[in-house]
Amino acid sequence: MQDKRNFLITGYYFYGWHGSLIHICELAKSLKSKGFCVYLAGVEISSEIKNYVSEFADLYFFDDLPLDVVYDYVLAYHEPIGTYLIEKGLKYKKMAFGSLSSIVTLEVPSLLCKYGFPLVVHNKRLEEYMKELFSPDNINTYVFINSAPEEFIRDVNLSGQLKNIAIISNHLPEELYDAVRILKKNNINVDICGKKHNYSLITPEILSKYDLIITIGKTVQYALSMGIPVYNYDHFGGEGYLRRSNLDREEFYNFSGRSSFRKLSAEALSNEILDGYSAVLSEMDEIKAIARKRYCLSSNLDSLLSYLDKTEVRIPDSSDWKIYKTRCIQFAKTIISNKKTSDNMIKILFPVKLFYTLINKLTFGKCFKNKLSMLEFWDKVG
Numbered sequence: 001m002q003d004k005r006n007f008l009i010t011g012y013y014f015y016g017w018h019g020s021l022i023h024i025c026e027l028a029k030s031l032k033s034k035g036f037c038v039y040l041a042g043v044e045i046s047s048e049i050k051n052y053v054s055e056f057a058d059l060y061f062f063d064d065l066p067l068d069v070v071y072d073y074v075l076a077y078h079e080p081i082g083t084y085l086i087e088k089g090l091k092y093k094k095m096a097f098g099s100l101s102s103i104v105t106l107e108v109p110s111l112l113c114k115y116g117f118p119l120v121v122h123n124k125r126l127e128e129y130m131k132e133l134f135s136p137d138n139i140n141t142y143v144f145i146n147s148a149p150e151e152f153i154r155d156v157n158l159s160g161q162l163k164n165i166a167i168i169s170n171h172l173p174e175e176l177y178d179a180v181r182i183l184k185k186n187n188i189n190v191d192i193c194g195k196k197h198n199y200s201l202i203t204p205e206i207l208s209k210y211d212l213i214i215t216i217g218k219t220v221q222y223a224l225s226m227g228i229p230v231y232n233y234d235h236f237g238g239e240g241y242l243r244r245s246n247l248d249r250e251e252f253y254n255f256s257g258r259s260s261f262r263k264l265s266a267e268a269l270s271n272e273i274l275d276g277y278s279a280v281l282s283e284m285d286e287i288k289a290i291a292r293k294r295y296c297l298s299s300n301l302d303s304l305l306s307y308l309d310k311t312e313v314r315i316p317d318s319s320d321w322k323i324y325k326t327r328c329i330q331f332a333k334t335i336i337s338n339k340k341t342s343d344n345m346i347k348i349l350f351p352v353k354l355f356y357t358l359i360n361k362l363t364f365g366k367c368f369k370n371k372l373s374m375l376e377f378w379d380k381v382g
Contacts, residue, residue, distance in 0.1 A: 005072040007036045008092070010085070012078035012106060014059060015046035017201050018170065019217055020077065020100050023122075025053060026149050027075070030297050032056040033150075036072075041065045041081060043335055052201075063336045067091065073308055075120060079110050080328030086315065087325055094308045096120050096142070102129040111324040113139050115316040118308065120144050123254035140311070144304050146218040146254065147297035148225040156208045156226050158284075162188060162277045168202060168215040170195040171235040176214070178266030179273070186274065212277065220255040224291035229280045230255075231273055237263040240272055241280045244287060251294075 011024045028038045038057040045061060053059050060066075062081045067089050074095040076082030082097060096118035101107040102125070109130070113119045118140045121127045127141045165188060167176065172192065180190045191210075193202065200206075202219055204226065213223040216234040223230045224242065232238040232250055238257035239246055253259040264272065315321070 004035055004037045006039065006069055007031050008039045008041065008065070008071040008074045008076075008090075010041045010062065010074075010076045010078060010081040012043045012081070014040070014042040014049045014053075015044055016049075016195075017199060021049065022201070022218065023100060023146070024077070025057075026147070026297060027301065028053065028057040030149065030301050033298075034301070039065065039069070039071070041085070043078075043081070043339075061339065063088075063332075063339075065090075073305070076110070078106055079108070080332045082110055083112070083325050083328040084332035087329055094311060095313060096308060096311070099126065099130060102126050108133075111321060112313075112315070115313075115318070115321070116140060117313045118142055118311050120304070122146050124252045125254065125258075142304065142307050144300060145251070145295065146221050147300045148221045148291070148295045149297045151204050152207075152222045152225045153292055153296065154204055154208075154226055156228060158211055158228070158281070160281065162211050162274065164188070164210045165190045165212045165214060165273075166193060166207065166210040167191070168193045168213060168219045169234050173235045173237075173263075175264065175266045175269060176233065179269040182266060182270035183273065186270075212273070214273075216255055216257050221291065221295040224287055225295055227284050227288035229277065229284060233257060233264075233269070237261045240264075241276045242287070243280060244283050244290075247287065247290065 007028075009024050009027060011020055013021060015021070024040065028040060031038050040053060040057045040059040041062040042059065043062060045059060050059050062085065065085065067085075069091070071090065071092040072094065074082070074090070074092045075098055076085075076095065077098045077100065082095075097109040097113055098120040099107045099109050100122055109119050110117065113130075114134055114137045119130055120142050121130060122143070122145055124143060127143055130141060131139060165183065167180070167190060169176075169192070172194065180192070183190050192198065193200070193206070202222065204222070207213060207223055207226055207228060210228065212229050212231060213219065214231045214233060215223070216232060216236070216238065220230050220232065220242070230242045231240055232242050232255055233240060234257050236257035237260070239250055239260060239262060242250060242255075249259055
């Protein structure tokens with residue numbers, strides 16, 4: 001009998017039901033179903049999330065991760081975790097770094113991506129951004145699109161009338177709040193899920209109660225895979241109803257609303273939602289079929305594993321890598337020290353932001369785009 005393979009995923013925040021946590025947990029669950037032993041390593045870990053992941057993965061504070069295990073695959077999000085573990089003696093066969101945002105400093109990947117380590121991103125626009133960020137170096141990128149787990153591949157019975165709407169957002173814009181009041185005056189029930197509202201993990205059972213989902217990001221893939229119409233709008237604005245005519249373009253921008261940053265008034269929003277529902281219903285069978293083919297997590301994960309199997313990487317012996325890893329190790333040790341002296345990891349948040357601003361945003365921006373070595377950069381900033 002073949003021994004089980006080991007898969008490690010790193011991430012910073014393991015609390016709250018936010019995008020990167022859900023992404024990592026969904027990967028872990030799917031890997032578990034494929035027979036992997038799944039390990040997760042993070043920094044800020046809540047008891048709620050530790051209990052949740054215990055069914056499909058072992059979750060560790062990153063400095064406590066077992067290093068006597070040979071990890072067949074490592075997917076490392078959120079530096080300096082990956083670099084610190086490498087230098088501590090992490091044993092791995094295949095390793096890649098990941099990024100889930102072009103605007104969150106925490107998501108800037110390791111310098112090792114400059115030296116051939118694969119970079120896994122979740123949409124084409126982010127891939128473009130990262131290639132620009134690392135220019136003139138050519139980096140190996142792989143687009144692992146936001147995907148829907150198996151449980152979301154199910155049919156729902158829509159009434160054909162717009163009666164119940166769910167808004168799923170952690171950052172609801174004011175005009176959408178005002179539109180809710182207008183929609184309720186039209187005898188439509190509207191529930192809001194997210195921070196400051198009903199804050200919980202989104203499940204197929206929740207989505208199946210509604211005729212329309214107003215959201216951005218990965219909830220789009222969930223709803224479309226179930227055949228539920230989506231109105232794509234949030235704090236960046238958005239294009240509104242997802243139709244066959246705009247699906248590819250909005251997917252390119254990760255259904256974020258940033259394809260056009262179109263903003264509407266509350267009245268315009270409510271009118272567009274009410275007037276456009278019947279038209280989008282007529283396209284949902286086609287859109288659902290496309291979504292199930294593109295966004296199936298299990299098959300997309302198989303493709304990622306096949307890609308990683310073909311990669312070969314090695315740690316560079318370069319001056320910029322030596323300085324980069326030294327800074328990462330120094331900061332990781334600061335995190336570890338604070339962890340031992342405080343039960344409230346939120347207290348570390350401010351120095352964390354300073355670190356990422358310094359070593360990621362400034363380092364990549366100055367060193368890569370201006371073609372300066374990291375050694376030159378650090379000589380200038382001290």
